[in-house]
Amino acid sequence: MSSRREILDLLRENARYTTEDIARLTDYSESEVAEIIDEFEEAGIIRGYQAVVDWNAVENDEERVRATVELNVTLDRETSYDDISDRIAKFPEVTSLRLVSGDYDFDLEVEGDSMREVSHFISDKIAPIPEITQTVTHYIMESYKEQGMEFDDHDDDDRLSVSP
Numbered sequence: 001m002s003s004r005r006e007i008l009d010l011l012r013e014n015a016r017y018t019t020e021d022i023a024r025l026t027d028y029s030e031s032e033v034a035e036i037i038d039e040f041e042e043a044g045i046i047r048g049y050q051a052v053v054d055w056n057a058v059e060n061d062e063e064r065v066r067a068t069v070e071l072n073v074t075l076d077r078e079t080s081y082d083d084i085s086d087r088i089a090k091f092p093e094v095t096s097l098r099l100v101s102g103d104y105d106f107d108l109e110v111e112g113d114s115m116r117e118v119s120h121f122i123s124d125k126i127a128p129i130p131e132i133t134q135t136v137t138h139y140i141m142e143s144y145k146e147q148g149m150e151f152d153d154h155d156d157d158d159r160l161s162v163s164p
Helices: 004-013 019-025 030-042 081-089 115-126
Strands: 065-073 094-099 106-112 132-139
Touching: 004 019, 004 030, 019 030, 065 081, 065 115, 081 094, 081 106, 106 115, 115 132
Parallel strands: none
Antiparallel strands: 065 106, 065 132, 094 106
16 A cells, blocks of 8 residues: 655655556546645645756856855853854755754755855844854856766766776
8 A cells, every 4th residue: 555655755746746656556546646735835845846956057157156054152041053043044045954963053055047146145134043053155057966867877987987
């Protein structure tokens, strides 16, 4: 018997699967699949559907600059991680925000039209938040895999070639 989780896995694999496709791949009927997806959407389990874009394949004048930013914070008695995340998540430049374990507290992903725009956003909007004690920005130069989708049309790295 299929589990409801299998429907979520299939939608993550390909959000364009129809209820007919999912029914064929599971033990559910088409109407059961539609009902389960509706329940997931109403409960906020499914928050939306997105295309996975290979930005390297987009014309250079349309490419967005993306960066991952490590954030360290210091909490006080009145401020929680949720309070800080509420302030950061409201910015449209922020595409992902996660509380993480390890050497820093938050993993932030941002997008902008240029490195300058991203840099100014971090220095003018994120760094001044009182609880943030450090930011480390890493610009994404190349993506090989996004949301489980591998991009295999990249040029070979010349550094790995052996000269005759």
